[in-house]
Amino acid sequence: MTFRTRIFLAAFITTALSLTVSTVLVSSELRRGFRADIEHTLMQHARLAAELLSDRTTVTDPESEAQQLGQHIDARVTFIDATGQVLGDSDVTRDRLPGVENHNARPEVIDARAGGSGTATRPSNTTGVETTYAAVAVRNSPVSIVRVALPLTVVDERVRGIQQLAAVGLGMALVIAAGLAWGISILLSGRLRRIADTAGRYARGDVSRPSFEYGQDEIGTVARVLDTSVRELGKRLEEMTSERAQLAGILTGMFEGVVLVDQDRRLVLTNDAARQMLQLPADAIGRAYKDVMVDPDVMSMLSSALTGQPTAPREIRLEHSPNGAFIANVVRVEHTPSGGAVLVLHDITELRKLDRIRRDFVANVSHELRTPLTAVRGYVEALMEAPPPDDADRRRFLEIIARHTLRMERLVRDLLRLARLDAGQELLERTPVPIEHVLSDVETEMSDALDHKRQRIVHAITDDAEVVNADPAKLHDVLRNLIENAINYGPEDSEIEVCASRANGATTITVADRGPGIPTSDLPRVFERFYRVDRSRTRDPGGTGLGLAIVRHLVELHDGTVSAARRDGGGTIVTITLR
Numbered sequence: 001m002t003f004r005t006r007i008f009l010a011a012f013i014t015t016a017l018s019l020t021v022s023t024v025l026v027s028s029e030l031r032r033g034f035r036a037d038i039e040h041t042l043m044q045h046a047r048l049a050a051e052l053l054s055d056r057t058t059v060t061d062p063e064s065e066a067q068q069l070g071q072h073i074d075a076r077v078t079f080i081d082a083t084g085q086v087l088g089d090s091d092v093t094r095d096r097l098p099g100v101e102n103h104n105a106r107p108e109v110i111d112a113r114a115g116g117s118g119t120a121t122r123p124s125n126t127t128g129v130e131t132t133y134a135a136v137a138v139r140n141s142p143v144s145i146v147r148v149a150l151p152l153t154v155v156d157e158r159v160r161g162i163q164q165l166a167a168v169g170l171g172m173a174l175v176i177a178a179g180l181a182w183g184i185s186i187l188l189s190g191r192l193r194r195i196a197d198t199a200g201r202y203a204r205g206d207v208s209r210p211s212f213e214y215g216q217d218e219i220g221t222v223a224r225v226l227d228t229s230v231r232e233l234g235k236r237l238e239e240m241t242s243e244r245a246q247l248a249g250i251l252t253g254m255f256e257g258v259v260l261v262d263q264d265r266r267l268v269l270t271n272d273a274a275r276q277m278l279q280l281p282a283d284a285i286g287r288a289y290k291d292v293m294v295d296p297d298v299m300s301m302l303s304s305a306l307t308g309q310p311t312a313p314r315e316i317r318l319e320h321s322p323n324g325a326f327i328a329n330v331v332r333v334e335h336t337p338s339g340g341a342v343l344v345l346h347d348i349t350e351l352r353k354l355d356r357i358r359r360d361f362v363a364n365v366s367h368e369l370r371t372p373l374t375a376v377r378g379y380v381e382a383l384m385e386a387p388p389p390d391d392a393d394r395r396r397f398l399e400i401i402a403r404h405t406l407r408m409e410r411l412v413r414d415l416l417r418l419a420r421l422d423a424g425q426e427l428l429e430r431t432p433v434p435i436e437h438v439l440s441d442v443e444t445e446m447s448d449a450l451d452h453k454r455q456r457i458v459h460a461i462t463d464d465a466e467v468v469n470a471d472p473a474k475l476h477d478v479l480r481n482l483i484e485n486a487i488n489y490g491p492e493d494s495e496i497e498v499c500a501s502r503a504n505g506a507t508t509i510t511v512a513d514r515g516p517g518i519p520t521s522d523l524p525r526v527f528e529r530f531y532r533v534d535r536s537r538t539r540d541p542g543g544t545g546l547g548l549a550i551v552r553h554l555v556e557l558h559d560g561t562v563s564a565a566r567r568d569g570g571g572t573i574v575t576i577t578l579r
Ligand code: ADP
Pocket: 485, 486, 489, 490, 513, 515, 516, 517, 518, 526, 531, 532, 533, 534, 538, 542, 543, 544, 545, 546, 547, 548, 549, 572
């Protein structure tokens, strides 16, 4: 049933009921009033008749007197003697009088005899019709009681007439009430519908103000209160949404993995980094962390935090990153209804790697310096020993000292260079450089070594690669380092091939020798500082183990790449690409 129908029915039924009840009450009151009036009138008539009859020693023709009186007052008049015998009755013919029963037992007659007057309303024994009687005692007369009676059919007729009128009135009133109730229900339901439409609009996110007024009554007040609440909630929702967006942005941008679990041990929130580190499935949110995580360390930390035990940050390993190192910290979430714990995973793999590189580097530098220093000290002591060595030995010792000193000098020079490159202190000054010029400079510098091993540099440079846009000094150092390695590791009487070509906007230069080559497993590592394929073999050529590391730095300064490979038919080929 619609609200409008309900309002209509409520208003209509209330009005109809009250109208009907008041009509019924009024008509019954009318009936009672009429009866009281009739009783009063009858009593007056009875008293008048009694007055007329009193003090009359004889009443010669009571039948006709009763008839006449009855006609005058338009009511039934009965004369009763002291024995209760009916002497005359306006409604009973003379011949039937003897048959009328004794009236002494009639209640109104009993009352009249006892107190002078009496009334009663009951069905007439004679006519059977509901009748009102008024009896009055007569003084000093053969007629002891005069009784006046009127059948109530008259009253009923009058009351019925009024009831018919009231029914017509009631019918008209009900039609008007129905119209009014309908109008009120349409007005009310219309307002409520507009308020409901506005609420629906708010629910869909459009919180612009409605164009109509809510009104000043109770409905209007309720609507206004709800309106204010909705606006307030909308504002809070907006704030929460923007806070959530900010939080999501922060979490997405974080390198640290963040996982939030609630008191029921279910995942509430994770960021990309955490999903990646813990390899969480896509549907992890809402599931118990024990079902989606495999890392015992993480789970035990979460469990401790959730059970209120103190947890300290600690370094852990993750199943999905066996080579990685992570610091995990779990904090209990206080002051929220749902409680829970936040896990933060910090990836320190790179830090650990850098730390290891630093420690290795320091150890390597110490080691590389200690060897020549020990040699130098040994030979200096030998020179100072008595008896002093002969001239030939002294010369040999001094040559060894000079060689080791040179080695240390080179080492320190290369270390300083790397330090400058690390610190970004070497700037790139690009200019068009003819590769052939650089090559011939290097060849001249290395001519002694080349001659010593009877090696030659042959080069093949394509036309488009003749000039490269690079820093000439740095390109020189790159090629010098590579050619030096090729001389050192290449066999005697061999050729060192240098090729240059251009493709896809980059110049590729290769330096190849016919030496022993670099084992495949060592190829990616030869560019690391101090990495040597075979320490015992490579110590002698006098390298520092830093040459290729410097080469890589210089090439990368040019936005280029460098790689080493094994050469078909034996040997090493180092390729650099400059952009
Ligand atoms: P080094 O000063 O020892 O030559 P590099 O950094 O230049 O140091 O080279 C690193 C290591 O790579 C060398 O010790 C050597 O084992 C290997 N290597 C470099 N170039 C060659 C090459 N042309 N042939 C064979 N091995 C090479």
